[in-house]
Structure formats: C-alpha cells, structure tokens
Amino acid sequence: MxxxxxxxxxxxxxxxxxxxxxxxxxxxxxxxxxxxxxxxxxxxxxxxxxxxxxxxxxxxxxxxxxxxxxxxxxxxxxxxxxxxxxxxxxxxxxxxxxxxxxxxxxxxxxxxxxxxxxxxxxxxxxxxxxxxxxxxxxxxxxxxxxxxxxxxxxxxxxxxxxxxxxxxxxxxxxxxxxxxxxxxxxxxxVTPLVMPPKGESRRQLGISEHTPLLLFMSRIDPKKGLKLLIPALEKLLAEGINFHFVLAGTNPQDPDYESQITEQIKTSPLFSCTTITGFVKGELKAALLQDADLFVLPSYYENFGIAVAEAMVAGTPVVISDQVHIWEEVKSTQAGWVCACEVNALTECLRESLQDAGERQHRGRKGQEYALKNYxxxxxxxxxxxxxxxxxxxxx
Structure with a gap:
C-alpha cells in the first residue's frame, strides 16, 4: 500500500x-x-x-x-x-x-x-x-x-x-x-450550505416575498463591476421594474472604495430598494443564496467566481459578465444569463431575467444540476x- x-x-x-x-x-x-x-x-x-x-x-x-x-x-x-x-x-x-x-x-x-x-x-x-x-x-x-x-x-x-x-x-x-x-x-x-427555512433572509431584512430579490455577494472591489451594475439597476428602476437589491460584501484591503460605493447608493434613487449588509456568513449567507431570485456578478475579470458556483449549487440563476471565466459553462448549461461588460448589455440581461419567473426557475435548476456534479x-x-x-x- x-x-x-x-x-x-x-x-x-x-x-x-x-x-x-x-x-x-x-x-x-x-x-x-x-x-x-x-x-x-x-x-x-x-x-x-x-x-x-x-x-x-x-x-x-x-x-x-x-x-x-x-x-x-x-x-x-x-x-x-x-x-x-x-x-x-x-x-x-x-x-x-x-x-x-x-x-x-x-x-x-x-x-x-x-x-x-x-x-x-x-x-x-x-x-x-x-x-x-x-x-x-x-x-x-x-x-x-x-x-x-x-x-x-x-x-x-x-x-x-x-x-x-x-x-x-x-x-x-x-x-x-x-x-x-x-x-x-x-x-x-463548493461545499453545499445547510439551508435555513425558505424566506428566512427576507424575514430578517424586511423584504417582501413578492418582490424579486437580486443579490450581489462578493468582495466590494472595482473589478467586480459595480460601476456597471448600479447604473443598470437605476435604469430598470426608472422603467418601473420591481426588485429589491441586496449588496453583501466588504473590502478589507480597500475600505475607501467600499465607502464610495455605499455613498453612491445612498444618493441614488436605488437606495429606497437596496439593503447593504456588509460581510455575511453562516446562516444569513445561506439564506440569501437560497432566497435570491437572481445572483449577479458583472466582473471585469474573474478567474473562476466561487460565489457564482455557490449560487448555482443553491439553485439560484446567475447573471454574469463574459469575463467571469466560467461563463461558457453557465451559457452552455443554461444556468443563467451572460452579458458583455457594458451597462446596456447588463441592463438587457437583468430586464429579461427579472420579467420571467418561470425562466429563472428553469435556469436555477439547470445550474444546480451542473454545479452539484462538477463542483x-x-x-x-x-x-x-x-x-x-x-x-x-x-x-x-
């Protein structure tokens, strides 16, 4: 032996x-x-x-x-x-x-x-x-x-x-x-998280169960594409599309950038439908991944995107840029939507996904099947x- x-x-x-x-x-x-x-x-x-x-x-x-x-x-x-x-x-x-x-x-x-x-x-x-x-x-x-x-x-x-x-x-x-x-x-x-009862994060954060929950859960860093995501969400809000945005994350190495993003949201119409949680872990993290209707990460470059894989394992459909390097897997398995690193392209993907609950559920299931097998x-x-x-x- x-x-x-x-x-x-x-x-x-x-x-x-x-x-x-x-x-x-x-x-x-x-x-x-x-x-x-x-x-x-x-x-x-x-x-x-x-x-x-x-x-x-x-x-x-x-x-x-x-x-x-x-x-x-x-x-x-x-x-x-x-x-x-x-x-x-x-x-x-x-x-x-x-x-x-x-x-x-x-x-x-x-x-x-x-x-x-x-x-x-x-x-x-x-x-x-x-x-x-x-x-x-x-x-x-x-x-x-x-x-x-x-x-x-x-x-x-x-x-x-x-x-x-x-x-x-x-x-x-x-x-x-x-x-x-x-x-x-x-x-x-990805280690599958122990999931709390459905709706737990909505209860904790006071988000209506009838409002689509859109989740960004990653380090708050310039490369993660928040300067694309915030204007895209502002456009959707101006069109009257209903959603609640949860910004979950922190930046231990660049707190100034994190503060800048927080201030930008506070002075935006987006503030009325946004919850900023800071760093999340444990039960709240699992609850957010489970309750989210969409997980979004429009990074400018991402060698893998572990948070994307976690969302897939939780059965949540993803909206990612084509610079998140598992985008081909997401596209080929229909686990979500893939867009270019550009505000209009991201807005279009988000609009399409937010307006079709059946398609979100379908893509969430496809992503979960793929992730459980391959990750x-x-x-x-x-x-x-x-x-x-x-x-x-x-x-x-």
Missing part, C-alpha cells in the same frame, strides 16, 4: 474576509484529508486591513480542523502585506518532511518567498495565481509588478511543477513572462490527488 501523500497548502491568509481563496483552501484541504492525504496549511493570522484585529488563533502550533492541520503564524513584519518571517523559518526547517507544496497567490511576499524556499529545499511546488496573471489584473501597479516578476515571480513560475488555473479560459489568457509552464486546469469546489469537492480532490501523484512520479 502506498504511503499517504504529505501536502503543504501555503496561503497568506485563510480568514473568510478575503473571500473565495480562503474558502477554497479550506474546502480542498478537508476534501483531500477525507481521501487519506496528510494536509498541513501554512498561513498567517491576518484578518483584514491594518485596522482590524488579527485572527484569534493559537500561533506556531498545529490546529486540527476538519481532518487536516493548520499552522498560523504572526504577521510580522509588514502586516499589511500578510508577511510572516516565522512562517518562512518554519518552512525552511520542515520542508523536507513533505512531498509537495501547493502555493496559493502570486505577487504576495510570503508566497513568493515560500516558492523560493521550496526550490532551495528541492520540494516540488504548484503555484495557483488567483487571477493575478490575468492581463487586466497586471495593469494594476503595472511597473511595480513587472519589476517584481523580473526579480522573483518569473523564476518561481519557471521552476514550478505546475501552474494551477481554475478554468480553461484563465489558463488561455494568463501572462507567463515568456516562461513555458505546465498548466493544470482544476476547477474550484463537488470529492470529484475535485480526486482530480487534484491524481495531479499530485503524476508530478511526484515525474520527479523520480
């Missing part, structure tokens, strides 16, 4: 305030552990921007969680950048105890340094870029990223055993800085284990 794989998952933070990447590492680690893999997650106690308190967790010791271990390390120095010298010291000493490292994030100092240590210790590693190689994302702080890539990330990409993309579209468009890489396309999984953690863990074993066989 072969020995269990010993896998490191390395990520700057697994606080849920950082959204999809944190959820993914927890879900993957639990699913891998359930299939006999020994998983250790290395991360920091970062829990949002500098003004937030760090996670209240034991440091520098193993914490058992859902069948795997987490080791949290103090963010120090450079807390803003989720950096930890203690984490890197531990990795330097213990790297040889593991078969492979799966590193989540590029252009993040702790992930960059972890890849360099893995190389030095001859520990094979996979890099998951989290959308940071998307040309649109590379435009942000472009010159700084070019220098950063030239100094560090180009070497990390060149020596990686594979680059983990979560959709074929993400792999297709991603920048490699002239490096030939082995691309591994493995989608993200289950068990299936993704099996695919990931196969990739790990192939990489390790190639090393010998």
């Amino acid at each position: 072969s020995q269990p794989l010993r896998i490191l998952q390395i990520i700057p933070s697994i606080s849920l305030v950082y959204g999809g990447p944190s959820q993914m590492v927890k879900g993957l680690s639990s699913a891998l552990a359930s299939q006999g893999v020994n998983v250790t997650v290395l991360t920091t106690d970062s829990n949002g921007d500098v003004g937030q308190l760090p996670l209240d967790v034991p440091l520098n010791q193993p914490v058992e969680q859902d069948g795997y271990q987490v080791r949290y390390f103090r963010c120090s120095p450079f807390r803003r950048y989720k950096f930890s010298l203690d984490l890197l010291r531990w990795l330097w000493q213990e790297a040889r105890e593991f078969d492979l490292a799966h590193i989540h994030a590029l252009f993040s100092p702790v992930s960059t340094a972890a890849a360099a240590i893995a190389r030095h210790k001859n520990l094979p590693y996979i890099l998951r870029p989290l959308g940071t190689l998307d040309p649109a994302d590379l435009q942000k702080k472009r010159q700084l990223k070019q220098i950063y890539a030239a100094l560090w990330e180009r070497s990390n990409l060149a020596r990686a055993a594979g680059i983990h993309f979560t959709s074929a579209q993400e792999a297709k468009i991603s920048e490699r800085f002239g490096i030939q890489t082995r691309d591994l396309v493995i989608p993200l999984g 289950s953690w068990d299936a993704i863990a099996q695919q990931t284990i196969q990739v790990y074993r192939q990489i390790l066989e190639n090393q010998h």
Whole structure:
C-alpha cells in the first residue's frame, strides 16, 4: 500500500474576509484529508486591513480542523502585506518532511518567498495565481509588478511543477513572462450550505416575498463591476421594474472604495430598494443564496467566481459578465444569463431575467444540476490527488 501523500497548502491568509481563496483552501484541504492525504496549511493570522484585529488563533502550533492541520503564524513584519518571517523559518526547517507544496497567490511576499524556499529545499511546488496573471489584473501597479516578476515571480513560475488555473479560459489568457509552464486546469469546489427555512433572509431584512430579490455577494472591489451594475439597476428602476437589491460584501484591503460605493447608493434613487449588509456568513449567507431570485456578478475579470458556483449549487440563476471565466459553462448549461461588460448589455440581461419567473426557475435548476456534479469537492480532490501523484512520479 502506498504511503499517504504529505501536502503543504501555503496561503497568506485563510480568514473568510478575503473571500473565495480562503474558502477554497479550506474546502480542498478537508476534501483531500477525507481521501487519506496528510494536509498541513501554512498561513498567517491576518484578518483584514491594518485596522482590524488579527485572527484569534493559537500561533506556531498545529490546529486540527476538519481532518487536516493548520499552522498560523504572526504577521510580522509588514502586516499589511500578510508577511510572516516565522512562517518562512518554519518552512525552511520542515520542508523536507513533505512531498509537495501547493502555493496559493502570486505577487504576495510570503508566497513568493515560500516558492523560493521550496526550490532551495528541492520540494516540488504548484503555484495557483488567483487571477493575478490575468492581463487586466497586471495593469494594476503595472511597473511595480513587472519589476517584481523580473526579480522573483518569473523564476518561481519557471521552476514550478505546475501552474494551477481554475478554468480553461484563465489558463488561455494568463501572462507567463515568456516562461513555458505546465498548466493544470482544476476547477474550484463548493461545499453545499445547510439551508435555513425558505424566506428566512427576507424575514430578517424586511423584504417582501413578492418582490424579486437580486443579490450581489462578493468582495466590494472595482473589478467586480459595480460601476456597471448600479447604473443598470437605476435604469430598470426608472422603467418601473420591481426588485429589491441586496449588496453583501466588504473590502478589507480597500475600505475607501467600499465607502464610495455605499455613498453612491445612498444618493441614488436605488437606495429606497437596496439593503447593504456588509460581510455575511453562516446562516444569513445561506439564506440569501437560497432566497435570491437572481445572483449577479458583472466582473471585469474573474478567474473562476466561487460565489457564482455557490449560487448555482443553491439553485439560484446567475447573471454574469463574459469575463467571469466560467461563463461558457453557465451559457452552455443554461444556468443563467451572460452579458458583455457594458451597462446596456447588463441592463438587457437583468430586464429579461427579472420579467420571467418561470425562466429563472428553469435556469436555477439547470445550474444546480451542473454545479452539484462538477463542483463537488470529492470529484475535485480526486482530480487534484491524481495531479499530485503524476508530478511526484515525474520527479523520480
């Protein structure tokens, strides 16, 4: 019988305030552990921007969680950048105890340094870029990223055993800085939420059961397309189309942008039919996904869109842009509506979907069928284990 794989998952933070990447590492680690893999997650106690308190967790010791271990390390120095010298010291000493490292994030100092240590210790590693190689994302702080890539990330990409993309579209468009890489396309999984009684979120938030509920549940970030969504909803409101908009999310790294969006809505006619909840989790999150008539995410770029997959699993039809990289799956399975990143195109999609309850229900069912089959953690863990074993066989 072969020995269990010993896998490191390395990520700057697994606080849920950082959204999809944190959820993914927890879900993957639990699913891998359930299939006999020994998983250790290395991360920091970062829990949002500098003004937030760090996670209240034991440091520098193993914490058992859902069948795997987490080791949290103090963010120090450079807390803003989720950096930890203690984490890197531990990795330097213990790297040889593991078969492979799966590193989540590029252009993040702790992930960059972890890849360099893995190389030095001859520990094979996979890099998951989290959308940071998307040309649109590379435009942000472009010159700084070019220098950063030239100094560090180009070497990390060149020596990686594979680059983990979560959709074929993400792999297709991603920048490699002239490096030939082995691309591994493995989608993200979704843990089905325990659903409260139908109508719970409407009761909590005071939303009529007869009003279509339109949900945006994602990080409040410029890339998520709110500057398309707000004017589109204002147009529909002016046409007399009835709906209630729930804006659920936060931005731990750019609270100024979050405040700007909040103020924009407060001074808009949209304010009368909008509820701003901030970050949601647990029962309220599940209730919103279940009660929503439409989930909307018109992002300018999105390497996967875990929130979209969560909505699909909940049976909620989605309206997304064609820059959310699972748009082809949504379109081909009729799980929702797909539009260009443009106000009029988004308005048209929303108008069509809000005016046809039967079609919404039909597309919600189609999306749920597809997501339960293709985004289950068990299936993704099996695919990931196969990739790990192939990489390790190639090393010998």
